Amino acid sequence: KVVKLWPLDKHEYRRYGRQLIMPEIGLTGQLRLKSSSVLVVGAGGLGCPAAAYLAGAGVGMIGLIDGDTVEESNLHRQILHSTERVAMPKVDSAIASLRSLNPTVKYIPYHTRLTAEIALDIFEKYDVILDCTDTPASRYLISDACVLSQKPLVSASALRTDGQLMVLNNPPLPPGHAQGGPCYRCVFPKPPPAASVVSCGDGGILGPVVGTMGVLQALETIKIIAKGIQRYSDFDSTYLQKGLPSGNSVPDPHRLSEPPSLLLFSAFSNPPFRSIRLRTRKAKCSACSAQTTVTREALKSGSLDYVQFCGAVSPVDAL
Amino acid sequence: KVVKLWPLDKHEYRRYGRQLIMPEIGLTGQLRLKSSSVLVVGAGGLGCPAAAYLAGAGVGMIGLIDGDTVEESNLHRQILHSTERVAMPKVDSAIASLRSLNPTVKYIPYHTRLTAEIALDIFEKYDVILDCTDTPASRYLISDACVLSQKPLVSASALRTDGQLMVLNNPPLPPGHAQGGPCYRCVFPKPPPAASVVSCGDGGILGPVVGTMGVLQALETIKIIAKGIQRYSDFDSTYLQKGLPSGNSVPDPHRLSEPPSLLLFSAFSNPPFRSIRLRTRKAKCSACSAQTTVTREALKSGSLDYVQFCGAVSPVDAL
């Protein structure tokens, strides 16, 4: 195998120099970013800042999926769009801005809302998935598809003056493996009563609140990629049984995923941020346990009706 | 006085609808944002996201001051710039992006680094000042000028994986008034040893770390403006003496400034955010106390040498 003397191009040393010199990234981390692909589901208040900082950091390929077009009411918080691009598909508008920031990244547009039928085929092309959507139905669908395709999920949400952030399914081990990170269903087994769900359109949203959560999604994604995603092969059977590294394949402690937590943000509270320890995988989780009822076949066939499951009170756009 | 039936234009209800419907902003807050002006000192890693969300929220006038031009190494974190605008003045590049996001805001470019001689004349045109610079010298200068011109200061900084945020001089009462918020010199009376100061160029910086701090600066600025900046006239002499509202002019409790605090962010720590209670104004502060030695005349005449004060070890660009 030929070792390249200069594994990055000259312009990449220039562009990424400020993060390359940090021990948390380094050349290894930059190369991992370059060879990685990230899917951002939703090009709105969360997806815009998240995608901007992922593109800036040099993620090799960024997919963006959203079926909406830009509206004037988006612009106070969806900073990749612009006034002259009102009515353009959000995905195209966002990619125009991203390309201008960093033309060396490959951008893949999906002009559609995410559905159960297409989710797995898309997710399998990416290394990390970002949930930047805005309904319970899409959040369950994305989590289920992440579990089935074994992808870490960086999930955020925001409403009014509050925001929440979780890294789920990390490490992204197959269903039934207790060392895998909890999924959205482990934390929220049942959807909330439809009457209690408030959208940003109805409840309002402060731009920098959702902006902060989106930037933090990019940060968590960069951390996961730069450290190296833990794979099933990193855990041998001894480790899976005893929860201890075996002599044969000791997991690199620097690659161990952080314990699951929920970051709460409340712009008018003091303190504004709060970190909560979350549970591990739930032994009877319907998605990530050995007793899973959420299968690839069920998902792909469309037999799982997420909108119905979440009990829509009004016609819901699942993205 | 004629009361307008619709105090905002139709397109403003559309554009700002999602924040207008929130009780924390409301029509009053939106009108305050529209009639306010904010100066962003530094159009780099902090200034870019801060200005983006301020423009999105509908601040009436945004001034941007920076003497630098866009470099490729800026682009991983300075998201208002673009690859095709490398070598353009940062202020012009940033305003091009901001205007595309929200053309209804008035943007004022200052193609210069901030100096003591010009600071007061500029600051007096604005309601809130954001310190988005990157040297100790500029931080002391900006704080002094905020105290002298009685402006609240939203100050942030970032390096490697850490960030810090403070709202200073809020309420922005004249020097000698104990109820005014502490200034930068109250918290840091003396500059750090020059040898201990590390720049983002030398130490590195992770894009979303500085991005998070910049977005949070926009948030604090919006909170200050929407609530209504506390003025000297809001405090009568009884209040100033006893620290209690008098019967005659009770300060609106909703307008009371939050107690001074420092937000610490550390991207790889758990918990990542931490809020610290800060001291109030220092009785002997050289800038904001009755014993101030930092006067308008001293500042304007250039007799205060901030670079010297901070003991530059290498040629320092004060912005």
Add this chain to the structure above:
Amino acid sequence: MSAASTEDVVPITVEFSGGLEMLFSNERKHKLSIAAKDESGLNSNVAFLVRYLCDNLMKDPRKDLFVLDGTVCVVPEHVLSPALTIQRRPGILVLINDADWELEGEDKYEIQKGDNILFVSTLHGG
């Protein structure tokens, strides 16, 4: 609060976030003291606290937005049996001293002096 002496009550902080505060007079943080023992003389646990909050602190009549299925708290107070298991309503997290209550014994967790109990509604906006 029917606290007789300081020995009989447990001072705690209860917080609401993510919109739940709207059910509780729009206040996010409540300092309160609850009885140290429940109706059966056992140490007060989280189930007891939730009943207490429904009966005493919640002004909003929509109890079902706080407690599961609306079967627990909309019934008259005297029917609220200590034996009834309190489940969290879907979409609400209960956090005991900044940890998911599932790590602490759920509604059986016995309240300690100075505990912080946080109820968070999940958000879905973006």
Add this chain to the structure above:
Amino acid sequence: MSAASTEDVVPITVEFSGGLEMLFSNERKHKLSIAAKDESGLNSNVAFLVRYLCDNLMKDPRKDLFVLDGTVCVVPEHVLSPALTIQRRPGILVLINDADWELEGEDKYEIQKGDNILFVSTLHGG
């Protein structure tokens, strides 16, 4: 640590942030126990803690990057008098249980069991 019995020592958490951790083996969080009484038999205060950190925890020889003026900690240990006032180095904040030490009595603050003492270096980048 020369702790004899658990009564003689105070367990605390000391944290470093903003780059100061680089002076302390690049570890941000240190759980340690310090003597409950200082050399003069008085309750250990923050001044004592700072001396202790310089003498025991700090591996970096550049003591002046941690303590004011380099006059306190670069001198041999036995010269470190308890009477000497410890000032914070410019650009460092000392935080006692998440409050600025100026709110708590600065270096005279007497360390309590379980205290969290955080040393933060200011950042200037942007």
